[in-house]
Amino acid sequence: MNNEKDKLSQENYELFRELDPDLLQKKFLNALLKIQNVRRGSIWIKRGRTYVCVEAAGIDSENIVGVTLDAGSPSIVGWVIENGKMTIAQAGSDRRHNREVEAHFAIKSSQILCFPLFIDGQVFGAVQIIDTNPDSIHLNLDSSYLSHFQNLLEICSIALGNALCYAREQKKNRRLSSVLSRVEKENTIIGQSKAFHKSMDLVKSYADTDFNVLITGESGTGKELVAERLHTGSARADYPFLVQNCSAIPETLLESELFGYKKGAFTGATRDRAGLFEAADGGTVFLDEIGDMPMGTQAGLLRVLQKNEIKPLGATQVRYINIRIIAATNKDLAGMIQENRFRQDLYYRLSVLPIHLPPLRERREDIPLLVRHFLNVEGRKTNISEKKISPEAIHHLVAYTWPGNIRELENLIRYLMVTTQNEIIKPDDLPERILKINPDGVKESTAPRNTDPQTNETQYLRDISIMTWPDLEKAYVMALMEKFNWNITWAAKASGINRSTFASRMRKLDIHRGTGESPDSTTMG
Structure with missing residues (x-):
């Protein structure tokens, strides 16, 4: 018995060294057959109202992989999956046995040992260990041995379940990569402004x-x-x-x-x-x-x-x-x-x-969208980690006039992806021609300024001291919204509170972009 326990432990170790889902599935089944000294077995997965054979070993295995059993028809794997229990069945007399599957097999099953496969407490499939000897003498059904055997199965079923989930995620990622690649080749047109949508509506109607x-x-x-x-x-x-x-x-x-x-x-x-x-x-x-x-x-x-x-x-x-x-x-x-x-x-x-x-300067609310799009696209093209951009830098980009329009913005993002050392692009990373435009979209004045910080601070304190708290809050929110071109998400982020709270304060303060326009209709980030 100790030798058999050592054998189980060794198989357990070998299985968990395998990372490839398909190979793990095959090794898992072959290891169970080897331990039980039989030559036929199969793994079944539940898919909706059916049970599908995803792996088989032994004589006639090529004729069973891919076979689908309906949940309404009798089958041992179906019974095990639905009841979540191990069972031992005599193939010749057990009514649960689906004989149609083996109808054309040269060698029929005599005794079947079937275990459920679990992941996160849920049954996702079953594994059959089959003795094809007419005397049913190969399966070890000793209760002590089966207890250790079931422990191995439970551990391996978790590994198999995770491997199958991993394979599904890989398939999803491949589909997503394919879609993203197609999107890149199609040169996606990005925008949310009224001017943009007006043009795109014409494109759609003209295409027909x-x-x-x-x-x-x-x-x-x-x-x-x-x-x-x-x-x-x-x-x-x-x-x-x-x-x-x-x-x-x-x-x-x-x-x-x-x-x-x-x-x-x-x-x-x-x-x-x-x-x-x-x-x-x-x-x-x-x-x-x-x-x-x-x-x-x-x-x-x-x-x-x-x-x-x-x-x-x-x-x-x-x-x-x-x-x-x-x-x-x-x-x-x-x-x-x-x-x-x-x-x-x-x-x-x-x-x-x-x-x-329209030129980019007439659809400024599209600039943040375009910036994020180009950062993402260029990051994938160059294998450079996608960079983020600070609200302050976005504000400078929105204020800039963009004589070269979207092409100029795209080339700027390529430049910033290479020259910005940090993960976040800040105003200091932007070219001088963009920084020359102040937040209100006009060139910086060359007139002399009051450079005395104490005088400026005193004047500032005097101005806000005559304001009520709601007036002060309203002025602050208005300043943020104008700074970020009425983008609630960027303004909320700069204020340090979440977006829903920021939007709620706007409604209470009756702040909106224009007459009859509510905060909910402002630019979405």
């Missing part, structure tokens, strides 16, 4: 149509991202989305890039080449910086929009195509029309569905 779209806005406002969103939300999503920057290449080269050319059309044209319009047939072409397109090329583009046909350089016949044009510009096309630098007829063809993207 096949009309041409003209996107206007300053550089760095995300025009290409919007164009891509229009394409992916349209019926053309399974076809190409091709991009051409009209300001990046000379006029002659731009024309050949868009329309293609025939062999011999010009020096160096050694073969036929399809242009962007032909390559995108069925899909969408995004023409960025359309305001920089030369007048000669504009005429060719107008023909594409009017007749859905192109004529490659050097060709004698036209080719018909089916594409949607999305154009974008940061220029005043209406003014260019007056100066004869842009075709009026082309403008009307392009701007059937117009979208204007």
Whole structure:
């Protein structure tokens, strides 16, 4: 008996050295069969109203893995799982035995020892140890031995339960990583401001149509991202989305890039080449910086929009195509029309569905969201621990005018991820151009200041001494809300109290952003 106890202890030690869930499951079952000196066994897990075999060993094991038993049908594993008790069953006479599972087995079970598997006091499955000898002579059913055997099972079932939970979490993490990777590739568009939602509502409604779209806005406002969103939300999503920057290449080269050319059309044209319009047939072409397109090329583009046909350089016949044009510009096309630098007829063809993207300075409440998004994205890309940003630093970013818009903010976050030594980005880490803007969004005055701290302190005490306590509290809350652009979460954090308490005080003090606007409708953090 002592040798058998030592054997159990050794198996226990070997099992807990294994960390891989699949290998642990297999080793767990094989160890039990070895200890009981039998050749068949299986592990079953409860899933809803079914019991599924997730591991099997012995002859015909390949025919039982994956078998599912309904909770309404008789089975020994089902009885053990539902009752949470160990049982010993004679396969030939026990009514609980599901004989259909072994109907095509060459060797049938004779005696079955089945134990429940627990985790956190709940039964999650069962393990069967099966004697296939017709005389049922291999299973050791001595009560003392079974007691030690059950102790091993209880310990190992915890390890197995944890391993299965770990495997499920790994699967969830893989799905999450896949989603995050897809989100990164899709270049997520972030925002919560009214101006942002107004633009995105137009994008959603425009995507369902096949009309041409003209996107206007300053550089760095995300025009290409919007164009891509229009394409992916349209019926053309399974076809190409091709991009051409009209300001990046000379006029002659731009024309050949868009329309293609025939062999011999010009020096160096050694073969036929399809242009962007032909390559995108069925899909969408995004023409960025359309305001920089030369007048000669504009005429060719107008023909594409009017007749859905192109004529490659050097060709004698036209080719018909089916594409949607999305154009974008940061220029005043209406003014260019007056100066004869842009075709009026082309403008009307392009701007059937117009979208204007507001600059970042007009959607300041989106800045904290964008900052957190870029910190998260850049942290994953560079394998640098994600940094936090202080409310004071956020306040400076909100006050800044962002001439480069979202692109400038994104590049700043990349810079800060590398140059900030601490885990929290503070105002001192920000570039000088941003710090030059004071919290009210204006440049710091160069006028002389009263540098006497005692005089300033006396004046400050005199000012607050004439205020009542509610007035003082109201002034403090108002100052915080204006400082953090009416973001309750950031203001509450700076005040040192939780958000719900801060919002409650705002309601009692009747503080809100505008007439008829309650604290609950202010920017959410």
